[in-house]
Amino acid sequence: xxxxxxxxxxxxxxxxxxxxxxxxxxxxxxxxxxxxxxxxxxxxxxxxxxxxxxxxxxxxxxxxxxxxxxxxxxxxxxxxxxxxxxxxxxxxxxxxxxxxxxxxxxxxxxxxxxxxxxxxxxxx
Amino acid sequence: xxxxxxxxxxxxxxxxxxxxxxxxxxxxxxxxxxxxxxxxxxxxxxxxxxxxxxxxxxxxxxxxxxxxxxxxxxxxxxxxxxxxxxxxxxxxxxxxxxxxxxxxxxxxxxxxxxxxxxxxxxxx
DNA sequence: TTCTTGTATCGAAGAATGTCAACATAGACG
DNA sequence: CGTCTATGTTGACATTCTTCGATACAAGAA
Numbered sequence: 001x002x003x004x005x006x007x008x009x010x011x012x013x014x015x016x017x018x019x020x021x022x023x024x025x026x027x028x029x030x031x032x033x034x035x036x037x038x039x040x041x042x043x044x045x046x047x048x049x050x051x052x053x054x055x056x057x058x059x060x061x062x063x064x065x066x067x068x069x070x071x072x073x074x075x076x077x078x079x080x081x082x083x084x085x086x087x088x089x090x091x092x093x094x095x096x097x098x099x100x101x102x103x104x105x106x107x108x109x110x111x112x113x114x115x116x117x118x119x120x121x122x123x124x
Numbered sequence: 125x126x127x128x129x130x131x132x133x134x135x136x137x138x139x140x141x142x143x144x145x146x147x148x149x150x151x152x153x154x155x156x157x158x159x160x161x162x163x164x165x166x167x168x169x170x171x172x173x174x175x176x177x178x179x180x181x182x183x184x185x186x187x188x189x190x191x192x193x194x195x196x197x198x199x200x201x202x203x204x205x206x207x208x209x210x211x212x213x214x215x216x217x218x219x220x221x222x223x224x225x226x227x228x229x230x231x232x233x234x235x236x237x238x239x240x241x242x243x244x245x246x247x248x
Numbered sequence: 249t250t251c252t253t254g255t256a257t258c259g260a261a262g263a264a265t266g267t268c269a270a271c272a273t274a275g276a277c278g
Numbered sequence: 279c280g281t282c283t284a285t286g287t288t289g290a291c292a293t294t295c296t297t298c299g300a301t302a303c304a305a306g307a308a
């Protein structure tokens with residue numbers, strides 16, 4: 001997902017060209033996954049871990065939520081392509097998929113040639 | 125909103141340090157505003173406009189939605205700090221607030237010293 | 249003033265989401 | 279085999295969200 005290139009041949013442009021309908025739906029799913037404080041904290045805890053991996057057993061006790069709820073949120077982050085999981089023995093480890101956050105960062109970065117720095121330039 | 129600095133003294137770190145609870149809630153509201161395909165397209169249409177401004181009368185007919193619905197989505201984007209509006213005569217013009225998208229882009233950009241570039245680097 | 253157009257707000261219906269308790273599954277250990 | 283622990287899944291409920299029609303507000307025109 002999010003792999004399809006935009007009309008400019010590079011990336012699905014967000015700030016430089018009107019987003020197409022299907023790309024908007026795909027992108028919205030990723031942002032929706034980030035639109036919850038619990039999931040944001042989960043992602044942050046996973047991404048900021050030095051080794052790149054966090055055991056679920058370390059994530060669950062950090063919240064005042066039930067274990068199924070944490071598992072549900074991790075599933076949504078995984079479905080959004082933001083994280084991935086791997087089982088090693090008894091425990092399951094989650095890690096960040098930096099490709100997705102990189103892509104989002106690129107989407108939200110406006111190019112240097114964008115003339116948005118002077119919005120009041122009404123000298124048409 | 126989003127103005128409070130993180131524990132590192134710079135920005136509320138997302139990928140480098142565990143997000144604090146209140147910051148997660150603040151951030152989640154912004155991402156939630158982006159988590160809808162209609163709002164993403166609205167933001168894209170506003171941001172990509174050369175003059176930096178778009179009249180609501182140009183936005184509404186681009187969707188198969190009622191005028192109150194578009195107005196509602198614009199309100200959510202505005203409350204999230206992503207856009208701003210100004211009335212000039214009969215029409216209302218919306219423009220991007222690049223500070224917010226810049227902040228989000230910075231949040232999702234991992235610093236160069238982050239050792240996450242080799243997730244499979246099992247060479248201990 | 250009245251009329252018309254553009255935009256925002258209100259109230260409600262249906263859909264989607266967050267959360268939990270209960271249960272299922274996977275693996276380790278006897 | 280059985281048992282225990284760690285995660286994931288299911289079903290249900292309360293909350294929130296998306297959308298609409300109806301209405302209110304703002305501003306120009308007659």
